Amino acid sequence: MPAPNEPLEMREFDEPNLREGAALLHTTFSEVCGTDVHLHRGKLAGVPYPIIPGHVSVGILEKIRGRIKDVDGNIFQEGDQAAFLDVHGTCGSCRTCLVDKATTRCPERRVYGITFSAQDPDAPLGGWSEAIHLKAGTKLLRLPDGLDPETYIAGGCGLNTALHAVDRAEIRLGDSVVVLGVGPVGQSIIAFAGLSGAGQVLAVGDPENRRDFAKRMGASETCGLEIPPEDRAAWVRERTGGRGADVVIEAAGDPRAVSQALDMARDNGRVVISGQYTDNGDVIINPHEQINRKHLQVRGCWGSDFSHFHRAIGVMAGHHGRLPWREMAEKKFPLAQTPDALAAITRGEIVKAVICPNQ
Ligand SMILES: [Zn+2]
Ligand SMILES: [Zn+2]
Incomplete structure (x- = not known):
């Protein structure tokens, strides 16, 4: 990705010089997510274009220099499959x-895939590449038995974000939870909210096929965007005894969803903002009515750390038989068709595109 709004380019890189503790990962799968669309539109400050996108990936360790251990102290061998914290x-x-x-x-x-430049001497440092240089200090993880790389990448980066957002929401058994947004992050939040013991999970978003999918991920009821924004909080109140939801998690990306989230929460409820990872502009709120008088708890949620990554994979390994994560990876693209993959995600035709750099 040479610069915002410029066509993607295919470039050749020399094999990186691996220092002690580094590895070269032969990329099996990477992904295109909404963040990549925003990166292509230049919506995140501090991105050192040109970049090789693809933040969450999985592959086979082709070369290892020195010893790399997982968190349990087990040493990785060349030929092992691994995912890594981005x-x-x-x-x-x-x-x-x-x-x-x-x-x-x-x-x-x-x-x-986001804040490493393709001009960094350590490149390639992104997943839309046949190989990824895992610099020393990169946190690697083996996929648990029974969790195949295709299922993992279908959850992909949205898993880490979703788990962090649900942690921030501190869902209690029986809570009513509203999830704004039915993209990959919203879908995993719906699943994690259900697994956290939410009594009721209400999902808001478009299009209809994603709302249907949200029900399979555990949403009790869904609301489409054809309902006017000012009526959506009433839709939530009708389903929560007139009070509003205990927890509202925004994963929509549109700033207007943040104002709606404030309106949907009950007094002293919790609102988590996780969908504004890139700068999509301003929104007008009334702090008196929407926050202060409601005694609301509003929490941001930025990025993820190793605990989110590790635990999300554990949850997926335990529940992917019942929850249809795997179906989120709707289409696979070889490296040469990455521009088509990005275009399909930009147009919203598919929820997630999987890049297969070595096919
Ligand atoms: Zn992502
Ligand atoms: Zn620090």
């Missing part, structure tokens, strides 16, 4: 990490 370099020694305990805001943190 976040690299969280320092663990700055004020943000140590005092504020906001590690996903660590200034040293970089993200594969």
Whole structure:
């Protein structure tokens, strides 16, 4: 991706020089998600174009320099399958990490496929590539037995975001939960909310086939965007004894959804904002009516860390037989057709495109 709004280009890279603790991953699957669309439109500050997109990927370890262990101390061998946390370099020694305990805001943190330049001497550092250089310090994970890479990539990056958002929401057994957005992140939030014991999960979004899918992921009822925005909070109140929902999680991406989320929550309810990862503009709210008087708890949710990644894969391994994550990966594309994959996601034709760089 040479620059915002420029056509994608195919480029050749030299094989990177692997230092101690680094590895070369032969990419089996990567993905195209909504963030890639936003990156292509230049909606995230600080992206060092040109970049090789593809933040969440899975593959086979082709070369390893030195020893790389998983969190349980088991050593990775060449030929092992591995997924990795797309976040690299969280320092663990700055004020943000140590005092504020906001590690996903660590200034040293970089993200594969987003904040590594293709001009970095360590490239390729993104998944839309036949091989990915896993720099020393990258956190690798084996997929548990029974969880195949195709199912994993179908959940992909949305799994980490969804698990973090559900953590932030602190769902209690029996809570009523509204999820705004029925894209990949929203779908996994719906599943995780149900698994967290929500008594009721209401989903809002378009199109209809995604609302149908949301029901299979555990939504009790869904609401389409043909209902005027000002009526959607009433739709929620009708289903929550007139009070509003205990928890509302925004994963829609449209700033207007944030204002609607505030209206849908009950007094002293919790609202988590996870869909505004890129800058999609402003929205007008009335702080008196929508937050202060309601005694509302509003929480942002930025990025994810290794615990979200590790736990999300564990949850998926335990429940993918019952919850249809795998079907979210609607279409596979070889590397040469990546522009078509990005276009299909941009037009909203499919929920998720899987890139198969070595097919
Ligand atoms: Zn730090
Ligand atoms: Zn993503």
